[in-house]
Amino acid sequence: MNYQKAPSLEIQEWLNSEQDLNLEVLKGNIIVIHVFQMLCPGCVQHSIPQAKKIYERFKKDEVIVLGLHSVFEHHDAMNKIALQAFLHEYKVSFPVAIDFPLENDYLPTTMKKYDLQGTPTLIVIDKECHLRMKAFGFVDDLEVGLLIGTLQSENEANN
Amino acid sequence: MNYQKAPSLEIQEWLNSEQDLNLEVLKGNIIVIHVFQMLCPGCVQHSIPQAKKIYERFKKDEVIVLGLHSVFEHHDAMNKIALQAFLHEYKVSFPVAIDFPLENDYLPTTMKKYDLQGTPTLIVIDKECHLRMKAFGFVDDLEVGLLIGTLQSENEANN
Amino acid sequence: MNYQKAPSLEIQEWLNSEQDLNLEVLKGNIIVIHVFQMLCPGCVQHSIPQAKKIYERFKKDEVIVLGLHSVFEHHDAMNKIALQAFLHEYKVSFPVAIDFPLENDYLPTTMKKYDLQGTPTLIVIDKECHLRMKAFGFVDDLEVGLLIGTLQSENEANN
């Protein structure tokens, strides 16, 4: 099958990470990105717990979990200071990127490049940096596990 | 029984209310106060939904539901603008008071006067303005209903 | 207000009780009856846990919790032996009555006398043996607490 190349991430700043991350650096790993806003109830209730679960399960493995804070409303409320407090209170320890804001647009850069509808959105990228899932709303753990299992096996088959 | 008089609320500003509220104005009603911080996970998961449920159930009745935003950590993150966004996103429509901050103390005024341990805390005040519950942590709906039922009946018995 | 007198319970056998119970014996207490069938999913998921919670909360108090097993379908499957195993597995320790079956009717006797629509049904009887709640489906803990609080206070007001 022909899968679309995942667009690059346009990031203002990384939290919970000693270095700036990008898809080129992470290539060879499966990448699971939870796109969220810290004041989005569905993100807080479902997606952040799911992301933390996946991170715990695979953290010594070849699956990378990232958060992408893509603010498209209440920009004044969801700034970097607020996000840092949120990550501390919700015990989020995986790397979280602040989506690069645009001056004359309420949508941030990566959100536009990926043509996202809102938050939460789950993005999964395979080891060859192809976009394999882009799902708005809550995705069942069964589906996420299934896709990760498939992507892990592809790699073994190809190498 | 002799119950303690509820201390007055020291409030910086009221949101979701056209007028400033205080215990004297509300006297004659049962008052349920959910003390919270917008970035406190237990508040978001349990207390805000409980407060909304009680508000919906009793809003045409003589039970008043109030939120009290008592910030004692991450003060920069949980300011008025952030709180307004939070109330909008979580569809909180009952009145919410911002606990009056103190200049040289991380604890706000009402929190100190009531000697609260943290958030969430549930406060229930009877129709005579006595403090009838001050419970740190999550209180089961059964207990809250039981106390409201008791306080409603007291009133009828006394008048 | 004028409340209806609660019809008497027509019981084939009591489990978890050393003696046969009836409303006359229990008069003076608030009586909470969970009408259930052991193979009714809504009963197992919501009502049995609620009944256990109320029983734990009030067991040293003047609130009596009873189960009433009113079988109106799958009669062969939900017999006494099966019910005993169910009560053991679900750790139900409050008294449970087997509603008296009728020979030519799939509905048992008490269910008919109370004109119940199905299971789960929550019945609450006040200290004067009046029927104060008869609710088909799941009743929120807040409502149950509220009613118990009201009924407890009535008693105190009257005596």
Add this chain to the structure above:
Amino acid sequence: MNYQKAPSLEIQEWLNSEQDLNLEVLKGNIIVIHVFQMLCPGCVQHSIPQAKKIYERFKKDEVIVLGLHSVFEHHDAMNKIALQAFLHEYKVSFPVAIDFPLENDYLPTTMKKYDLQGTPTLIVIDKECHLRMKAFGFVDDLEVGLLIGTLQSENEANN
């Protein structure tokens, strides 16, 4: 890797299936078996809903979901008639096998052959009939999805 061949299923009777099933007939499919007892609370609360979810997700696919009713306690209560009522009430439509009872043993045959500790147990068998998971207790949906994704891919890799 060398995986153990899955022992054959020793079945007294199949429900929800027009034909008797066995591993030889199902070979070439991934087989997910939920071992349960109808009066086991953990089975009812977690495993049956999980089994139904997997069945719905994969029913047009090459993943077969089976129930195995392995009764090792309360044998009189969990007979065929009771199980049929249970499957009806809980809307279980995938095939369910009654584990073959032994005359002088409270454990049924398949349970002994698979050396199971209790219920619920989740068994997963790959397309070559190897035993790939045998987990006592509740298995997270993420793990089940991951294993199914892996097993699906193995097949494609091998053919």
